[in-house]
Amino acid sequence: MSDYETFLLDGRPVRFERGQTILEAALAAGHYIPNLCHHPEFKPHGSCKLCTIKVNGRYGSACTVKAMPGQEVSSDTPELNGNRRVLLQMLFVEGSHFCPGCEKSGNCALQALAYDLEMLTPHYAHFYPSRPLDASHPDVLIDFNRCIMCELCVRASREVDGKNVFALAGRGVASHVVVNSPSGKLADTDFALTDKAAHICPVGAILPKRVGFAVPIGSRTYDVDAISTLAERRATEEA
Amino acid sequence: MTKTGKAHETELDRVLDRNRRDRGRLVQILREAQAIEGWIPPETVTAIAQGLGMAIGEVESTLEFYSFFYRRPRGDYVVLFSDNITDRMLGNQAIFEHMARRFGVARGEVSPDGLVSLDFTSCTGLCDQGPAILVNGIAIPKMTLRRADQIHDLIRSKVPVSDWPKDLFEIDHNIRRADMLLGSDFMPGSALKAAIAMGPEAFLTEVKRSNLRGRGGAGFTTGVKWEAAKKAQADERFIVCNADEGEPGTFKDRVLLQFYPERVFEGMALAGFVTGARHGLVYLRGEYLYLLAPLEEKLAELRAGRLLGRAIQGVEGFDFDIEIHMGAGAYICGEETALIESLEGKAGRPRIRPPFPVVCGYRNKPTVVNNVETLCKVTEIALQGGAGYEGFGTKQSTGTKILSVSGDCERPGIYEYPFGVRVGQVLDDCGARSPKAVQISGPAGTCLGIREFGRRIAFEDVPTAGAFMVFGEHRDMFAVAHNFAHFFAHESCGFCTPCRVGTAIQAKIMDKIAAGHATQYEMNELQHLHDVMRTGSHCGLGQTAGGAIADTIGKFRDDYEQKLARKDFEPAFDLDAALARARAVTGRDDADSHMLDHA
Amino acid sequence: MFHVAPTTRKRKVRIATTSLSGCFGCHMSLLDIDERLLALAELVEFDRSPITDIKHCGPCDIAIVEGGVCNAENVHVLRELRANAKVLVALGACAVNGGLPAQRNHLDVGECLTRVYTHRSEGMKGSVPSDPELPLLLDKVHPINEVVRVDYFVPGCPPSGDAIWKYLTDLIDGRIPRLEHPMLRFD
Structure with a gap:
C-alpha cells in the first residue's frame, strides 16, 4: 500500500492525507477551489458555499467534505462556476x-x-x-x-x-x-x-x-x- | 405593566435558578424570562448573560433567532394569526383585518394603550380546523368574524386568557381513518413489558426486521439509527423526540401528542432501553404550548406507574426519564441538528454533517432523534414483533403512515393508511370534489397535479412527513407558491449564502409577479435561483425552498402567465412610488413628477 | 446574445452615449484610449452623446450608459436609449451598481432635500425647489439594470481606457466581449 492516497479533481489526481478535507488537499496540491469563509487556521464553517463541488455526482462543500480515496470531484466546470x-x-x-x-x-x-x-x-x-x-x-x-x-x-x-x-x-x-x-x-x-x-x-x-x-x-x-x-x-x- | 427593578430581578433570579443557571437551557430561560414582562428588555439580556457567564452577544444570538422572543414591548395580549396557505383559503386575512380595525392596530404593531399586538405567524398546525390563532401562545382554532368579536371583547375587558370560555380552545382530533396505530388500544407499559421480556438485543433485532423508517420525512431506518447510537463510544446517550412539527400543513404529531402521549413516551423509553440512553428530551414546538401541561401531567403519571424514572418496571439499571423543551418559533429547528443546537440553548442553525447525531449529538453525545410518529410505531413493533409489522405497507415502506389532510375537501383531518396508498384514494376518502393539485409533505415537498393522482404515498414514490394539502380547481397555484416563498424567506436561518439571500430574492420576485409587474424574465430568474439554492444550500430548507415554485411553474404555468406583463422587461421597483417622497417634500404634483406608465 | 455587426461591415457602427447619475469620468476614460480614438473613428459614428451634443437618440447599434438612475429624467433618457439601441452597455461602477451616488440610499431623500435647502446658516431661509423643470429625485439611486434590460456590463470606477477599448472592439467585431484579470476591476 502506498503511503499516500489520491482522489480525482477535475480529472487530475490529487494526493491527500487522511483527515484532510477536499479543499485542504486541493489547496495544498496547488489546485484552487474558490472559497470565502474558509481559513486554514480555523475549523470548517461551510457557510459561504463558494466551494460547492460535486463529489461522485453529489453536491457538497469542499471545505467540509473529507477527502477519500478514489473520489471523483468536479469543481472547475461551467455549471459550478456559474452557480x-x-x-x-x-x-x-x-x-x-x-x-x-x-x-x-x-x-x-x-x-x-x-x-x-x-x-x-x-x-x-x-x-x-x-x-x-x-x-x-x-x-x-x-x-x-x-x-x-x-x-x-x-x-x-x-x-x-x-x-x-x-x-x-x-x-x-x-x-x-x-x-x-x-x-x-x-x-x-x-x-x-x-x-x-x-x-x-x-x-x-x-x-x-x-x-x-x-x-x-x-x-x-x-x-x-x-x-x-x-x-x-x-x-x-x-x- | 413594567415591574420595578427589584421585583424583576428576583423573578429573573428565580428563573435562572429553576434552570440550574445552565446556559444549555437558554431557550427555556428566555421563554420564562419573557413571561415576566411580555418582552425581553436590554437589562434582562445583560442580567441573563451575567447569570449564565455568557457574552451578551451570545444571548442576543439566541434571542434574535426565534420568532416568539421579543426585544421590544408587545401588547398584554399578543394575537398571532397562523398564515399557512390553508388558513388563507379559510379566510384568515379578512378576520385579521377585521380584528385590526376593531383594535385600531396595524400588523406588527402594539396598540397605543399597550393592550394588544397583532401579527401573522407561520403555520400553527391546525390546518384541519383553521383559520387558527395563538393568543399569548395558546391556540384557538376555527376562527370566524364572530369569534374575532368575542375575543376582541374579552381582550378589551382585560379578561385573563386562562379565564376565557373553554370552548374557544377546544381542538378536535378529527381522526377520519384509523388503522394499525390509531385504531388499536394501548395499555401503557405493555410495549415496555414485551421489550423487557425480549431483552434489548432481541428487541433491536425486531425493530430492524420491521424495516421501520423515520416518519419525519427523511425515512432513515430506525433500527440502524438506534444501533449506531448504541455502538458509539460514550458515557452518556440521549433520546430526542422531534415534536417540532413545523412543516406547514402537518398536524398529525399534534394529535398523537394530545391523544396518544403514552405511546410517544413509551417509544422513547424503548429507545432508551435499546441504546442505553437514560435521558429523553421532547422538543415541543412553541406553537403547541397548550400541550405542555397535559404532557407534563402524563409524565408524572408514568413516573408514578414506574414506566419512567429509576428501575423501570422493576428492572434494575433500566433508568430513563424525559424532560420537555419548548421551541420558540423557528421552523428550521425541525432539522435534527438545528433542533439539537436549540436544545443546547443556541440559535437553531444546522450543523455540518458528518458527524451525525447518533455519534455526536446533544452535548456532543450520541443522540437518537426520532419523530413523534416513529416513536409511536416502535411500541407496535414491541407488541407484535418485526415480522408482523413488516406485512403492512410496501416492501420498502412498511407499516402505516398518518396523513394530515387539509385544504379543499369535505373531511379534513387525520388519515392513517398502509404505505402504498394512492393519492387518488386519499382524495376520494377525504371528499375532495374537484381537486386540481395536492401539495404533499408541505412547502418543502412535492406538488402533484391531476395526472399524478395515481402515485403512491411511499418512500420509493411520493415520500411525506405527513402533510397533504388539497387545492380545488378554482385555486390559484401561484398564490400557493407565493405563500410558501414568504414562508421560506421568513424561516431561513441565514447561515448559508444561497438560502439566506436566495429565499429573500425569490420572495421579492414572487411579489413582483403578484403585483402584475413581472415578465418572462422573472420566470427564468426563479428557475435559475432554484438551481443554485437546490445545489448549494447547507440543509434541506434551502435545498427545497424553490421546489414548490419549480413544481407549480412546471404544472400550472398558466397561473403565473396570466399575471405577467406582456413586455420585455419591467423595473425592479415601482418608479412612481419611488418619486413619492420627493413629490411630498417639493409639493409637486405636475405630470413630470409622476411616472405612471410602465412603458 | 446580440452581435452588432458582421466583421465585414459596409457601414459604420452607430453609437449613442450618455451620462446619467455619474461624473463623466467614464466618458473621460473613453478618451483615454488615446491614439486608438482615430481607429475607433474609422469604425463608429456617434448619435446622441456629449461628444456630438445631439439631444435625442435615433436608431443606433450600441448605447453606452454611464451613471446610475437617480431621478425621473434619468429614467426617460435611459428608456430612450434602450428603445433605440440594439445593444445597451452599462459603463462603469455607477451604471453597474449605483456607485457613489447610491451611497445616499440609506438616507431619507426627503430629509436630504430639506436639510440642504431649508437649514441654512446665517439666518437665510430657503425652500426645497419645486420647479417642474427640475428632474424629481427617486428615493434611491439604482443601477441601470434595475430599470431597463441591459445587455453588457463594464465595471470599474472608471473602467480603464484599455478595458473600454477591449470591450468595444470585441462587440464591434462580433466577438463575445470579455474582461479578465487584470483588466476587470471594480475600483
Whole structure:
C-alpha cells in the first residue's frame, strides 16, 4: 500500500492525507477551489458555499467534505462556476459593496473572487441595507454593510484572541454580527488592533483606522495577481 | 405593566435558578424570562448573560433567532394569526383585518394603550380546523368574524386568557381513518413489558426486521439509527423526540401528542432501553404550548406507574426519564441538528454533517432523534414483533403512515393508511370534489397535479412527513407558491449564502409577479435561483425552498402567465412610488413628477 | 446574445452615449484610449452623446450608459436609449451598481432635500425647489439594470481606457466581449 492516497479533481489526481478535507488537499496540491469563509487556521464553517463541488455526482462543500480515496470531484466546470457567480452576486446585492470607496479594494477576497469568476454585474436588485457603522473604537472601524456573515471575526476572537468580542445574531436576511458589550459598541469591549479578529475580515467590514492608500489602488494584492494564481503559487512555495 | 427593578430581578433570579443557571437551557430561560414582562428588555439580556457567564452577544444570538422572543414591548395580549396557505383559503386575512380595525392596530404593531399586538405567524398546525390563532401562545382554532368579536371583547375587558370560555380552545382530533396505530388500544407499559421480556438485543433485532423508517420525512431506518447510537463510544446517550412539527400543513404529531402521549413516551423509553440512553428530551414546538401541561401531567403519571424514572418496571439499571423543551418559533429547528443546537440553548442553525447525531449529538453525545410518529410505531413493533409489522405497507415502506389532510375537501383531518396508498384514494376518502393539485409533505415537498393522482404515498414514490394539502380547481397555484416563498424567506436561518439571500430574492420576485409587474424574465430568474439554492444550500430548507415554485411553474404555468406583463422587461421597483417622497417634500404634483406608465 | 455587426461591415457602427447619475469620468476614460480614438473613428459614428451634443437618440447599434438612475429624467433618457439601441452597455461602477451616488440610499431623500435647502446658516431661509423643470429625485439611486434590460456590463470606477477599448472592439467585431484579470476591476 502506498503511503499516500489520491482522489480525482477535475480529472487530475490529487494526493491527500487522511483527515484532510477536499479543499485542504486541493489547496495544498496547488489546485484552487474558490472559497470565502474558509481559513486554514480555523475549523470548517461551510457557510459561504463558494466551494460547492460535486463529489461522485453529489453536491457538497469542499471545505467540509473529507477527502477519500478514489473520489471523483468536479469543481472547475461551467455549471459550478456559474452557480458561484450567482452566490457572489447574492453577496454583492445583500450588502453595500462600493469598491471605489473601500480601503479594502484590491485586497478584498470577495472582489478578487468576482474578478476570478468574471462577475461583471451584481445582477439582482440591490437590498440597500442600512446597518449602523461602529466607529467607537479608537483604532478600528466596522462597516456592517460590508459584512458577508462568514463569522471569521467571531471565530478568531473566540478561538485565538480568547476575547469573544463578536457573535452572529438575527435570522435569515436579518442576520447580523453583534458586538458583545452592553452598549453594543466596540469601544466597550477589550478589542485591540493587535487582535487576530482585527485583521481577518476577508472584506472591508473591519478596518484599521488612519490607514489609507499606503499601497495605491492598482498595486494591491489582487490587482497584481488573481486570487487563484496567488493560492497556487503559495502551494508551490510551501511544497 | 413594567415591574420595578427589584421585583424583576428576583423573578429573573428565580428563573435562572429553576434552570440550574445552565446556559444549555437558554431557550427555556428566555421563554420564562419573557413571561415576566411580555418582552425581553436590554437589562434582562445583560442580567441573563451575567447569570449564565455568557457574552451578551451570545444571548442576543439566541434571542434574535426565534420568532416568539421579543426585544421590544408587545401588547398584554399578543394575537398571532397562523398564515399557512390553508388558513388563507379559510379566510384568515379578512378576520385579521377585521380584528385590526376593531383594535385600531396595524400588523406588527402594539396598540397605543399597550393592550394588544397583532401579527401573522407561520403555520400553527391546525390546518384541519383553521383559520387558527395563538393568543399569548395558546391556540384557538376555527376562527370566524364572530369569534374575532368575542375575543376582541374579552381582550378589551382585560379578561385573563386562562379565564376565557373553554370552548374557544377546544381542538378536535378529527381522526377520519384509523388503522394499525390509531385504531388499536394501548395499555401503557405493555410495549415496555414485551421489550423487557425480549431483552434489548432481541428487541433491536425486531425493530430492524420491521424495516421501520423515520416518519419525519427523511425515512432513515430506525433500527440502524438506534444501533449506531448504541455502538458509539460514550458515557452518556440521549433520546430526542422531534415534536417540532413545523412543516406547514402537518398536524398529525399534534394529535398523537394530545391523544396518544403514552405511546410517544413509551417509544422513547424503548429507545432508551435499546441504546442505553437514560435521558429523553421532547422538543415541543412553541406553537403547541397548550400541550405542555397535559404532557407534563402524563409524565408524572408514568413516573408514578414506574414506566419512567429509576428501575423501570422493576428492572434494575433500566433508568430513563424525559424532560420537555419548548421551541420558540423557528421552523428550521425541525432539522435534527438545528433542533439539537436549540436544545443546547443556541440559535437553531444546522450543523455540518458528518458527524451525525447518533455519534455526536446533544452535548456532543450520541443522540437518537426520532419523530413523534416513529416513536409511536416502535411500541407496535414491541407488541407484535418485526415480522408482523413488516406485512403492512410496501416492501420498502412498511407499516402505516398518518396523513394530515387539509385544504379543499369535505373531511379534513387525520388519515392513517398502509404505505402504498394512492393519492387518488386519499382524495376520494377525504371528499375532495374537484381537486386540481395536492401539495404533499408541505412547502418543502412535492406538488402533484391531476395526472399524478395515481402515485403512491411511499418512500420509493411520493415520500411525506405527513402533510397533504388539497387545492380545488378554482385555486390559484401561484398564490400557493407565493405563500410558501414568504414562508421560506421568513424561516431561513441565514447561515448559508444561497438560502439566506436566495429565499429573500425569490420572495421579492414572487411579489413582483403578484403585483402584475413581472415578465418572462422573472420566470427564468426563479428557475435559475432554484438551481443554485437546490445545489448549494447547507440543509434541506434551502435545498427545497424553490421546489414548490419549480413544481407549480412546471404544472400550472398558466397561473403565473396570466399575471405577467406582456413586455420585455419591467423595473425592479415601482418608479412612481419611488418619486413619492420627493413629490411630498417639493409639493409637486405636475405630470413630470409622476411616472405612471410602465412603458 | 446580440452581435452588432458582421466583421465585414459596409457601414459604420452607430453609437449613442450618455451620462446619467455619474461624473463623466467614464466618458473621460473613453478618451483615454488615446491614439486608438482615430481607429475607433474609422469604425463608429456617434448619435446622441456629449461628444456630438445631439439631444435625442435615433436608431443606433450600441448605447453606452454611464451613471446610475437617480431621478425621473434619468429614467426617460435611459428608456430612450434602450428603445433605440440594439445593444445597451452599462459603463462603469455607477451604471453597474449605483456607485457613489447610491451611497445616499440609506438616507431619507426627503430629509436630504430639506436639510440642504431649508437649514441654512446665517439666518437665510430657503425652500426645497419645486420647479417642474427640475428632474424629481427617486428615493434611491439604482443601477441601470434595475430599470431597463441591459445587455453588457463594464465595471470599474472608471473602467480603464484599455478595458473600454477591449470591450468595444470585441462587440464591434462580433466577438463575445470579455474582461479578465487584470483588466476587470471594480475600483
